Amino acid sequence: MEAGATMEPKKTSLQLTGMTCAACANRIEKGLSKMEGVQEANVNFALEKASVTFDPKVVTVQQMEEKIEKLGYGTAKETVDLQLIGMYCAACAAKIEKVVSRMPGVSEANVNFAMETARVEYNPAEVSLGDIQQRVEKLGYQAVSKRETLDQEGHRKEAITKQKRKLLISAILSLPLLWAMVSHFSFTSWIWMPDLFMNPWFQLALATPVQFYIGKQFYVGAYKALRNKSANMDVLVALGTSAAYFYSLYLTIDWAAAGASVHHGPEMYYETSAVLITLVIMGKLFESMAKGRTSEAIKTLMGLQAKTALVVRGGQEITIPIEQVMAGDLVLVKPGEKIPVDGKVVEGTSAVDESMLTGESIPVEKKAGDAVIGATMNKNGRLTLEATKVGKETALAQIIKVVEEAQGSKAPIQRVADVISGIFVPIVVGIAVVAFLVWFFWVTPGNFAHALEIAIAILVIACPCALGLATPTSIMAGSGRAAELGVLFKGGEHLESTHKIDTIILDKTGTVTKGKPELTDVEVNDIDEELFLRLVGSAEKSSEHPLAEAIVAGIEARGTQLPAVEHFEAVPGYGIRANVEGHEVLVGTRKLMAQHNVAIDSVLARMSELETEGKTAMLTAVDGRYAGLVAVADTIKETSRAAVARLKQMGIEVIMITGDNERTAQAIAKQVGIDHVLAEVLPEGKADEVKKLQQQGKKVAMVGDGINDAPALAVADIGMAIGTGTDVAMEAADVTLMKGDLNSIPDAIYMSRKTMSNIRQNLFWALGYNSLGIPIAAIGLLAPWVAGAAMALSSVSVVLNALRLQRMKV
Numbered sequence: 001m002e003a004g005a006t007m008e009p010k011k012t013s014l015q016l017t018g019m020t021c022a023a024c025a026n027r028i029e030k031g032l033s034k035m036e037g038v039q040e041a042n043v044n045f046a047l048e049k050a051s052v053t054f055d056p057k058v059v060t061v062q063q064m065e066e067k068i069e070k071l072g073y074g075t076a077k078e079t080v081d082l083q084l085i086g087m088y089c090a091a092c093a094a095k096i097e098k099v100v101s102r103m104p105g106v107s108e109a110n111v112n113f114a115m116e117t118a119r120v121e122y123n124p125a126e127v128s129l130g131d132i133q134q135r136v137e138k139l140g141y142q143a144v145s146k147r148e149t150l151d152q153e154g155h156r157k158e159a160i161t162k163q164k165r166k167l168l169i170s171a172i173l174s175l176p177l178l179w180a181m182v183s184h185f186s187f188t189s190w191i192w193m194p195d196l197f198m199n200p201w202f203q204l205a206l207a208t209p210v211q212f213y214i215g216k217q218f219y220v221g222a223y224k225a226l227r228n229k230s231a232n233m234d235v236l237v238a239l240g241t242s243a244a245y246f247y248s249l250y251l252t253i254d255w256a257a258a259g260a261s262v263h264h265g266p267e268m269y270y271e272t273s274a275v276l277i278t279l280v281i282m283g284k285l286f287e288s289m290a291k292g293r294t295s296e297a298i299k300t301l302m303g304l305q306a307k308t309a310l311v312v313r314g315g316q317e318i319t320i321p322i323e324q325v326m327a328g329d330l331v332l333v334k335p336g337e338k339i340p341v342d343g344k345v346v347e348g349t350s351a352v353d354e355s356m357l358t359g360e361s362i363p364v365e366k367k368a369g370d371a372v373i374g375a376t377m378n379k380n381g382r383l384t385l386e387a388t389k390v391g392k393e394t395a396l397a398q399i400i401k402v403v404e405e406a407q408g409s410k411a412p413i414q415r416v417a418d419v420i421s422g423i424f425v426p427i428v429v430g431i432a433v434v435a436f437l438v439w440f441f442w443v444t445p446g447n448f449a450h451a452l453e454i455a456i457a458i459l460v461i462a463c464p465c466a467l468g469l470a471t472p473t474s475i476m477a478g479s480g481r482a483a484e485l486g487v488l489f490k491g492g493e494h495l496e497s498t499h500k501i502d503t504i505i506l507d508k509t510g511t512v513t514k515g516k517p518e519l520t521d522v523e524v525n526d527i528d529e530e531l532f533l534r535l536v537g538s539a540e541k542s543s544e545h546p547l548a549e550a551i552v553a554g555i556e557a558r559g560t561q562l563p564a565v566e567h568f569e570a571v572p573g574y575g576i577r578a579n580v581e582g583h584e585v586l587v588g589t590r591k592l593m594a595q596h597n598v599a600i601d602s603v604l605a606r607m608s609e610l611e612t613e614g615k616t617a618m619l620t621a622v623d624g625r626y627a628g629l630v631a632v633a634d635t636i637k638e639t640s641r642a643a644v645a646r647l648k649q650m651g652i653e654v655i656m657i658t659g660d661n662e663r664t665a666q667a668i669a670k671q672v673g674i675d676h677v678l679a680e681v682l683p684e685g686k687a688d689e690v691k692k693l694q695q696q697g698k699k700v701a702m703v704g705d706g707i708n709d710a711p712a713l714a715v716a717d718i719g720m721a722i723g724t725g726t727d728v729a730m731e732a733a734d735v736t737l738m739k740g741d742l743n744s745i746p747d748a749i750y751m752s753r754k755t756m757s758n759i760r761q762n763l764f765w766a767l768g769y770n771s772l773g774i775p776i777a778a779i780g781l782l783a784p785w786v787a788g789a790a791m792a793l794s795s796v797s798v799v800l801n802a803l804r805l806q807r808m809k810v
Contacts, residue, residue: 009054009055010053010055011053012054012105012126013049013050013051013052014049014052014068014075015075015076016028018072018073018221019073020221020233020234020284021045021233021468022045022465022469023233023425024045024225027225028050028068029041029042031071032050032064032067032068035054035063035064035067036059037055038052038064041053044472045468045472046473046799047472047476050068061105061126062107065107071224072223072224072227073224077124079120079121079122080120080122080129080132080145081118081119081145082136082143082145083117083144083145084096084111085116085142093111094111095139096109096136096139096141099135099139100118100120103122103127104126104127105124105126105127106120106121106122106132107121107122108120108121120132129323130323130390130391131391134326144324145324159288163284163285164285167281169210170277170278170281171278173206173207173210173274174210174274174277176197176203177197177206177270177274177275179197180203180271200248200252200255200256200268201256203248203252204248204252204270207270207271207274210278211242214278215238215241215273218234218237218238218277219238220234221238222234222235222237222238233463235429236460236462237280237459237463239432239459240276240459243455244269244276244453244456245269245270247449247452248268248270251268269452271785272453275788276456276460276784276785279788279791279792280788280791280792283465283791284795286792286795300484301396301399301400301403304375304396305322305374305396306339306340306374306375308322308340309321309325309331309340310331310334312329312330313329317332326387326390327388327389327393329390330384331386333378333384333385334378334382335380336378337378338375338378339352339374339376339377339383340374341387341389341394342371342373342374342389342390342393343371343372343385343386343387343388344372344388345366345367345369345371345384345385346368346384347368347383347384348368348383348384349367349383350366350378351365351379351380352364352378352379353376353379366383372385373395373396374389374394374395374396399483402489403480403488406475406490406492406494411475411493411495413496414475414492416763417470417766420767424467425462431458431462431778432459432462435451435454435455435778436452439451439454439780443780450780453780453783453784456787457777457782457783457786458774458777460788461776462773462774465791465794465795466765466769466770466794466795466797466798467767467770469798469802470762470765471759473798474755474758474759477804477806478751478755479495481751481805481806481808482747485751485810486739487735487737487744487747487751488723488736488737489734489752490733494718494734495755496752497717498701498734498735498748499749500699500717501700501701501717501718502651502652502653502698502699503652503653503693503698503699503701504652504655504700504701505655505657505686505689505716506655506656506674506703507657507658507686507702507703507704507705508656508657509658509660510704510705510722511722511742512636512674513634513640514634514635514637515634515705516634518553518632518634519551519553519555519557520632521610521615521617522628522629522631523628523629524627527627527628530560532627534560534562534580535581535585535627537552537562538562538563538565538578538580539568539576539578540555540576542576543570543576548576550632551618563580565580566578566579566580566581566582571592573589573591574591574595575587575588575592575618584622585620585621585622586621586622587619587630589619590607592619593626598621598624598625600619600626603626603629606629610629611664612667614663614664614665616631616632617631618631618632636672637740637742639741639742639743640672641672642743643743643746644672644673644674645673646743650746652749654675655677655678656678657678657689657712658677658678658680659680659682660679660680661679661680662679662680664679665677665679665680683708683709686704686708686711686712687711687715690702690712694717700718701716701717701720703720703721703742704722705740718734718735719735720735720737721736723736723737723738723739723740735748751808751810754805758802758805761801762798765794765797766794769794773787773790
């Protein structure tokens with residue numbers, strides 16, 4: 001490498017811990033973005049994940065983790081215990097430890113020679129368990145997993161359990177304080193109130209553990225934020241509750257010093273701080289539980305994976321965890337079992353249900369040499385496969401990766417919310433101080449307690465949590481639901497852009513049509529149809545022409561038995577000539593018939609008619625006389641017409657593009673209801689046609705499935721690749737339609753529109769809530785505990801609104 005040259009940028013994901021609101025996410029994002037070598041950093045508050053693009057020559061993942069820790073947060077990792085086999089001395093242990101610890105993504109590796117175990121801490125986004133095991137195997141040892149995963153779901157469940165415990169303690173301690181507060185209202189004078197509940201010392205005893213044990217997380221968060229010269233929700237909660245608690249503590253000490261009654265003290269505000277903390281904890285708990293549901297799609301996809309595989313090693317059949325399957329392994333799959341990894345059939349025949357990937361409910365026949373996909377279901381035969389793609393390389397793992405990246409990415413609309421969240425807290429603190437001064441000096445001069453209540457209400461009502469959650473939760477739920485429908489958006493920006501599409505260009509072959517010719521018409525002339533089919537089928541069976549294959553498949557599908565051919569001759573450019581069951585058979589063009597003086601005048605009009613319909617007609621002569629014709633066509637997909645009609649109903653212009661001649665293209669377009677056709681377009685010309693439409697001010701989506709579609713997919717505003725097509729097309733596209741069904745196009749646009757609508761609702765609610773709540777609190781119409789309840793409700797309502805996308809019907 002030349003001096004000064006940079007390495008290819010790398011991408012990594014870091015699971016974050018310790019964030020409490022959108023301001024935390026912004027701070028981490030800014031901190032990472034400022035690091036030398038970091039090209040792009042996106043932090044998703046709802047997913048608690050950072051996605052970073054960086055130059056590994058300039059900055060390392062470890063340095064980024066250290067930066068996150070300096071900002072006052074942490075990164076969650078996975079820890080796995082491995083049983084090591086084949087170590088003979090301490091040097092073996094030292095070698096394994098040294099090599100594994102240097103692997104990219106591994107932060108720590110400890111090998112215990114005495115116990116023959118290794119504990120490895122690693123970032124699963126950079127390195128997998130399978131990668132670690134393969135590295136150990138290369139050193140000449142074996143590493144068997146004793147799985148002890150601290151995964152994201154485990155972290156979430158652990159955090160939720162802890163929050164539930166805190167909420168229970170906080171609620172028990174706050175209830176008597178709330179009871180005491182209610183007694184101050186004149187309309188509640190009938191409620192019995194124990195004298196003890198009114199005692200300031202008793203209230204202090206209840207409020208103190210809530211303030212400093214339950215509320216510790218807010219103080220820690222506030223300290224970290226302020227230390228890093230920023231402010232977040234924790235600052236607001238800590239300021240508001242501390243003001244109420246310490247003012248009440250001052251009143252308690254003052255009351256005690258005055259030697260007042262033991263049982264009755266002045267009006268305290270302990271319940272304000274305690275109930276506020278309880279409500280915030282409750283809101284965070286509901287929020288965490290709801291946020292967990294936004295990643296249901298990923299859990300569903302992961303649940304499709306087989307857990308174990310039956311492999312042949314050393315001549316023996318052994319069952320191993322799916323993570324330990326290596327490329328090249330022979331894998332046995334019994335009837336009714338899931339295929340564990342992507343592979344190639346070596347032995348056996350069976351039908352495989354691939355509906356989870358293609359949406360096609362009819363099982364696909366598999367024989368030796370055919371490819372199979374991991375997580376599909378083997379129906380009725382025993383198969384032996386050679387594993388070709390394992391771990392992160394499998395089709396399902398790639399789908400999961402695309403969905404995860406889409407859920408972790410940001411839509412452009414989120415940038416606005418991020419900017420607002422970043423400046424919101426300091427402004428709110430300023431408003432609260434001004435409101436306190438106005439009330440204390442002008443509105444109710446000298447009434448410190450009332451002015452303080454108003455400042456606390458402003459601080460609490462203004463927490464920008466709902467604003468930070470508005471976009472990412474909708475993106476997660478929307479992209480997850482789209483994945484369940486077989487639509488994979490590669491990022492939040494594509495999910496947002498798709499709703500703007502007003503023009504769709506459909507490639508013809510393999511997109512509108514099946515991409516595979518089929519026998520469509522059989523017409524006979526003075527000959528038994530069964531004999532005609534037998535003669536034509538046998539003659540064509542010896543031909544290597546793609547259309548001959550379609551004719552033979554169509555005839556065999558009708559149950560016709562094909563006899564052996566006595567003589568066969570291919571006539572290039574004309575057709576074929578063969579002897580079958582003592583008959584001379586000619587199948588081909590008009591020229592072939594003319595060459596052998598076969599009279600075909602009576603059928604020429606019918607032949608032209610078929611060609612107008614986009615079919616290729618072939619004439620047949622038996623023993624020198626015209627006997628009939630067969631027609632073959634690339635037939636349209638069953639759902640194409642309905643999908644085009646749906647797109648038109650959505651107000652979208654539909655154009656078909658093809659390299660075929662105008663007559664064939666128009667025939668296909670007429671069948672599916674497409675009005676605009678671009679025919680005889682060379683592969684390199686497709687991208688130019690897209691550009692021409694864009695120059696007219698149109699937002700264009702290109703839909704294709706082949707290598708020749710890749711340039712047009714890349715140029716279009718949104719490129720959609722049919723998932724049954726080539727890897728190149730899928731790589732160039734922004735959206736992958738896994739089912740190979742045109743109905744997925746309106747599905748994708750519909751989900752994009754609904755997601756954007758949901759985001760706007762969330763942003764309107766979050767911004768409107770804060771904008772309305774602050775002035776109401778400032779004029780004294782909002783008690784602090786009501787503000788706390790409303791703040792908690794706003795975050796939960798935003799997440800629940802986003803979750804509606806998961807139940808969206810198309």
